[in-house]
Amino acid sequence: MSGFKMTLIACQQCGRRIMVRMADAERGTITCSHVGCGAVNILQTAFHYDEAIVQGLPEFGHLTYIGKPGRIYPLQFGQNSIGTADSCTVQIERFQHNGRCFISRRHCTLTVSFDKWRGRLRYQLQDGVLDGELRQLHSSLNGTLLNETPLQKMELIDVDHESVITLGGVDRFRLTHYFIPSTMLDTYKVDLSFNPDRTE
Structure with a gap:
């Protein structure tokens, strides 16, 4: 995850802001450290499909x-x-x-x-x-x-x-x-880096 910047996100349970570090982004989750919360926030990694797929249809x-x-x-x-x-x-x-x-x-x-x-x-x-x-x-x-x-x-x-x-x-x-068959789609899937605005 080169170029990752620490960022703040809102906890999905308590709404207070928590710091996301590189290790959290790599793990895909972060536990809220605020007293009385402890919610596990899932950091959603986004993806899209490579448009080159149309050449093989x-x-x-x-x-x-x-x-x-x-x-x-x-x-x-x-x-x-x-x-x-x-x-x-x-x-x-x-x-x-x-x-x-x-x-x-x-x-x-x-x-x-x-x-x-x-x-x-x-x-x-x-x-x-x-x-x-x-x-x-x-x-x-x-x-x-x-x-x-x-x-x-x-x-x-x-x-x-x-x-x-x-x-x-x-x-x-x-x-x-x-x-498009799902097996073909899977081969054209492009994972995007973590975006702090996307959480589940």
Whole structure:
């Protein structure tokens, strides 16, 4: 624990301040020395997961068209532009309903990122797609719904596993998350040094 500084923390039982020394931090506990207390305070060591884990993942989840379960659209790490245009990361067919297609050429964006504190992939949905040159968000013509709730313009919302994303009010897709196996997560765990602000 190089660079450790002695610090004061509040006892979890009596609330009075106690001095944490290097030996206490290494042991992971400190006993309150105040008269009548003697509570054992657990010094919590924090950790996160190395973001390099995403380089070894076999997939990043997928969308399944609910009308035809055989139609599966794999996702990539980062921003996934979804629409009927050839330039979209996830190119959807032009599904016709009474001769009309309700999915925009560049309809919405589903971003897959890695939450290093929880050790899992995070999925966030936004109506519209960011224009690469102008860096402006262009909304879809017929809107995007998440579990039957319309997304507001500029709204970025987390999407849970098995949630239903509706494009244009008609075409429905189920999002399937990819869950990183715990055995793999354990190999990418990074322990952080003791922080006096974290106690159990």
